[in-house]
Amino acid sequence: MAVTEAVERKELRPRPNPRALWRFLRMQTAYAPQFVALMLLSLALSALGLAIPVLKQIGIDEGIGARNLPRLMQVVWLSLGVIVVQVVAGYAQAYVACWLGQAAIHGLRTRLFAHLERLSLSFYDRFGHGEIISRMINDLDAANQLVTSGLSALLADLVTLVAISVILFVYDWRLALAVHAVLPLTILVATVLGPRMHRSWMSTRETLAHITTRLNETVYGIRVVKGFAQRTRFLREFDALSEANQEANIQAAKAFGAFLPPIEMCMTLGVAIVFGYGGWLIYRQEMKVGVALAFVMLLQRQFEPIFRLSEFFATVQRALVGLERAFEILDTPVEVADPAEPRALEAAQTVVFDTVSFSYDGRRSEGGSAGGSSPDVLHDICIEARRGDSIALVGPTGAGKSTIVKLLARHYDPKAGAVRVNATDIRDVALESLRGQMAIVQQETHLFSGSIRDNIRYGRPDATDEQVVEAARIANAHEFISDLPRGYDTDVQERGLRLSNGQRQLISFARAVLASPAVLILDEATSSVDPLTEKRIRDALRVLLHDRIAFMIAHRLSTVSESSQILVIDEGRVVDRGRHSELIDRCDLYRTLYHRRFREDDTEQTLLPAPATEGPTRTEP
Numbered sequence: 001m002a003v004t005e006a007v008e009r010k011e012l013r014p015r016p017n018p019r020a021l022w023r024f025l026r027m028q029t030a031y032a033p034q035f036v037a038l039m040l041l042s043l044a045l046s047a048l049g050l051a052i053p054v055l056k057q058i059g060i061d062e063g064i065g066a067r068n069l070p071r072l073m074q075v076v077w078l079s080l081g082v083i084v085v086q087v088v089a090g091y092a093q094a095y096v097a098c099w100l101g102q103a104a105i106h107g108l109r110t111r112l113f114a115h116l117e118r119l120s121l122s123f124y125d126r127f128g129h130g131e132i133i134s135r136m137i138n139d140l141d142a143a144n145q146l147v148t149s150g151l152s153a154l155l156a157d158l159v160t161l162v163a164i165s166v167i168l169f170v171y172d173w174r175l176a177l178a179v180h181a182v183l184p185l186t187i188l189v190a191t192v193l194g195p196r197m198h199r200s201w202m203s204t205r206e207t208l209a210h211i212t213t214r215l216n217e218t219v220y221g222i223r224v225v226k227g228f229a230q231r232t233r234f235l236r237e238f239d240a241l242s243e244a245n246q247e248a249n250i251q252a253a254k255a256f257g258a259f260l261p262p263i264e265m266c267m268t269l270g271v272a273i274v275f276g277y278g279g280w281l282i283y284r285q286e287m288k289v290g291v292a293l294a295f296v297m298l299l300q301r302q303f304e305p306i307f308r309l310s311e312f313f314a315t316v317q318r319a320l321v322g323l324e325r326a327f328e329i330l331d332t333p334v335e336v337a338d339p340a341e342p343r344a345l346e347a348a349q350t351v352v353f354d355t356v357s358f359s360y361d362g363r364r365s366e367g368g369s370a371g372g373s374s375p376d377v378l379h380d381i382c383i384e385a386r387r388g389d390s391i392a393l394v395g396p397t398g399a400g401k402s403t404i405v406k407l408l409a410r411h412y413d414p415k416a417g418a419v420r421v422n423a424t425d426i427r428d429v430a431l432e433s434l435r436g437q438m439a440i441v442q443q444e445t446h447l448f449s450g451s452i453r454d455n456i457r458y459g460r461p462d463a464t465d466e467q468v469v470e471a472a473r474i475a476n477a478h479e480f481i482s483d484l485p486r487g488y489d490t491d492v493q494e495r496g497l498r499l500s501n502g503q504r505q506l507i508s509f510a511r512a513v514l515a516s517p518a519v520l521i522l523d524e525a526t527s528s529v530d531p532l533t534e535k536r537i538r539d540a541l542r543v544l545l546h547d548r549i550a551f552m553i554a555h556r557l558s559t560v561s562e563s564s565q566i567l568v569i570d571e572g573r574v575v576d577r578g579r580h581s582e583l584i585d586r587c588d589l590y591r592t593l594y595h596r597r598f599r600e601d602d603t604e605q606t607l608l609p610a611p612a613t614e615g616p617t618r619t620e621p
Contacts, residue, residue: 020323021316024143028104034096041093042156048086050163053297055079060290101148105140112136112330120335121411122360130213135329138208139322146319154312157305164302171291175281178273179299182266200252205321207245214241270299336413342430348421348437348518351408351549353383356417358403376415377403378572385565387518390550392560394593395569401553404569405521408551409438421519439517443524445508447499452481453488455507459515471514474543476536477506502532509540520544522552566590
């Protein structure tokens with residue numbers, strides 16, 4: 001991915017979409033009692049904060065000015081009590097706000113994760129892993145700040161503004177009217193600068209997503225980066241992405257910084273009005289000194305909520321950006337979903353592809369050109385397999401082999417025709433029921449961080465330790481596992497990087513053995529392993545394929561020569577089918593593939609016995 005493409009901006013909305021905020025709030029109805037408690041605590045703190053200026057005005061005018069010591073002491077004790085209650089209420093407010101923020105984000109993040117698991121593979125074809133992670137982590141953190149430091153103070157600050165205005169007008173309507181003349185300027189600032197802030201915060205989120213994507217790609221492919229001596233190039237590209245994010249954050253800070261000076265100017269102007277006009281009223285003995293002091297303190301208190309509201313406005317901008325990006329995922333439709341009335345599927349006895357055609361939105365995903373004017377990847381595929389059959393799919397790269405098994409697992413739905421299991425269209429079957437009968441062994445085996453035991457048990461979590469060991473024995477993985485320092489409790493680390501390719505494949509086969517599927521899919525499962533490991537896998541296959549339906553994609557003759565039927569796929573069509581001996585005689589394409597790719601795996605090689613012992617092959621992480 002070129003840096004210029006990575007930092008390309010999407011078209012941004014000039015104004016935030018408030019519907020994202022209301023939608024987020026509606027999702028929090030389960031926490032309504034906690035929200036009410038938080039609002040009450042915030043209102044109480046606001047009321048206590050307003051009591052201090054009023055008490056000082058009373059203490060000056062009715063205590064000091066009137067030389068009334070009992071009244072002054074009464075004010076002092078009341079002020080101390082207000083401060084103590086403020087401390088307790090402030091702690092309670094902070095705790096409830098934090099609890100609510102974490103609960104709200106936990107709920108949304110869990111819904112997002114559940115939806116990600118339901119989304120079709122076409123979604124992951126469009127979105128990079130780093131982009132998804134950024135939206136799940138970084139964007140939702142901004143929404144968390146909205147709850148913890150924004151919403152909790154919003155109502156209280158609005159009430160405070162109204163209450164201060166009322167108190168000021170009660171004290172002296174003339175001076176109150178004069179200082180309120182500066183408020184329209186504040187509203188104008190928010191209206192003019194708000195959209196700019198939204199664009200700036202959206203840009204920071206986009207550039208951060210690009211950084212996360214590149215970091216994920218680099219860490220995952222670090223061996224390729226080092227192997228091709230591309231460290232300098234990747235560092236240069238990452239630096240450019242980071243610089244773009246830095247610039248976006250600087251622009252966002254500038255936009256927010258431009259928001260504050262007008263507010264400060266309004267406050268300074270208000271204080272000047274109090275000292276000027278209020279001093280004149282005191283001089284004319286139309287206002288007491290305590291009232292003027294209360295005016296100054298209340299005016300400062302009035303602008304504190306305005307400051308917080310300006311910060312809240314920036315927080316809302318960041319949160320709306322994060323929520324919009326999160327809801328974009330949540331609103332992505334599930335293209336392959338359970339039917340309205342799903343059927344349960346009995347153990348698979350037959351699998352039929354009935355004149356199946358398919359296209360990836362008019363694009364080929366397996367490489368190659370579309371060929372003519374048709375965008376289809378598969379054309380009129382017809383396959384019939386019964387229990388005990390093994391169907392091998394061979395053909396050049398981009399022919400459509402992997403697409404066929406993806407349709408069988410219903411990762412996509414065909415454009416025309418139908419895939420049937422036990423004479424039932426799989427679109428009428430519950431996805432869990434369908435895929436629960438399948439096990440897939442892929443070329444690049446994915447192991448999860450954790451122990452070897454847990455990885456083998458992945459497809460059957462309730463399996464006993466004895467069943468795990470037995471599955472490993474059948475898959476010829478027990479020997480190398482036993483030689484590891486901690487045996488089955490060995491932590492494979494993320495993606496199984498502590499193990500070699502062959503060891504990961506054997507664990508994958510053990511996982512398939514333990515799952516005991518009715519349908520087994522092998523997607524070039526032996527193309528990247530050494531001959532000795534392949535011999536072990538072939539021995540495991542003889543057990544694993546017994547009394548099952550198997551679909552095998554392979555580039556090596558040794559894994560397909562004994563198949564019940566070999567289908568030769570070219571440009572999305574089945575150009576021939578039969579056994580190896582038949583195809584080698586009559587099919588030019590199969591013969592060509594044999595001479596190019598299968599020669600090293602001739603019959604003599606497949607019959608070579610395995611060595612008596614084989615030590616574990618370890619690769620350094």
